[in-house]
Amino acid sequence: MKLYYSPGACSLSPHIVLQEAGLKYEPVLASTKSHKLKDGTDFYTINPLGYVPLLELDDGKRLHEGPAIVQYLADLAPEKKLAPANGTxxxxxxxxxxxxxxxxxxxxxxxxxxxxxxxxxxxxxxxxxxxxxxxxxxxxxxxxxxxxxxxxxxxxxxxxxxxxxxxxxxxxxxxxxxxxxxxxxxxxxxxxxxxxxxxxx
Incomplete structure (x- = not known):
């Protein structure tokens, strides 16, 4: 998994959840000012919305919006109890x-x-x-x-x-x-x- 983030932005929330869950991930810096990655890639080509966070799975699927991302991550590690069970x-x-x-x-x-x-x-x-x-x-x-x-x-x-x-x-x-x-x-x-x-x- 990759988490596209910008320091101190709302992407800190899923960044914390990834750490809490103990999941393996790659943090990818995506500047909210230049909208470019460190290698010069235009972030808009990855996320048309141009903002963080963005979670990219190993199969290429991408999930936008922090509240959706953190629930997805919590459900990957249910034993950590970062979110109550679905349906409750x-x-x-x-x-x-x-x-x-x-x-x-x-x-x-x-x-x-x-x-x-x-x-x-x-x-x-x-x-x-x-x-x-x-x-x-x-x-x-x-x-x-x-x-x-x-x-x-x-x-x-x-x-x-x-x-x-x-x-x-x-x-x-x-x-x-x-x-x-x-x-x-x-x-x-x-x-x-x-x-x-x-x-x-």
Whole structure:
């Protein structure tokens, strides 16, 4: 398998999951700025959408979109319990979280990385804070989003909340989220994935 990634982007989420699952893979750097690989290959020839993550299987099949990729990876290593079993209520709760993180948090960070006006950026920050207030309440009394078991949704939430400091979103008032981030950040697989992307030494 190959994981096409860009350091610190949302592709960090499947990168963490690959490490957690103990699966063999090849990380392939795909710049989100130049849209080229190290060898000069135009990334658009691999992924017409031009963004990461992209998972390429050994048989050439390709899977787009982080929430789909992380569930696929989790199902390759069910013994790691990175996702509840398909068809269970808990699996739908996982999908609920992945959807919420993707549409309500991840997407609202978009304007903060671009050339949007200050008004648009401030509005995006307000939306993110509002959504994180919900996350804060849901994390009360829990180690992870689904309880005591780390799942792929936790990798995704950790990844997108990493962007807060870069974009002026103040999350220091969220004690439960802060504890969650420290807990996830201390996991060996998370440390390995971040080292691989050059995010920590």
């Amino acid at each position: 209520w808990e699996r739908y709760k996982l999908q609920e979280w992945l959807t919420f993180i993707g549409t309500e948090i991840h997407k609202n960070f978009g304007p903060l990385f671009g050339s949007a006006s200050d008004d648009v950026k401030n509005g995006a920050r307000d939306k993110i804070i509002g959504r994180l207030q919900y996350v804060e309440s849901e994390l009360a009394g829990k180690q992870y989003l689904l309880g005591d078991q780390f799942t792929v949704a936790d990798a995704y939430l950790f990844t997108v909340t990493n962007w807060a400091a870069l974009t002026g979103v103040d999350i220091s008032g969220f004690a439960n989220l802060g504890q969650f981030r420290a807990r996830v950040g201390a996991r060996p697989a998370v440390i390995e994935a971040m080292k691989a992307e050059g995010l920590i030494k």
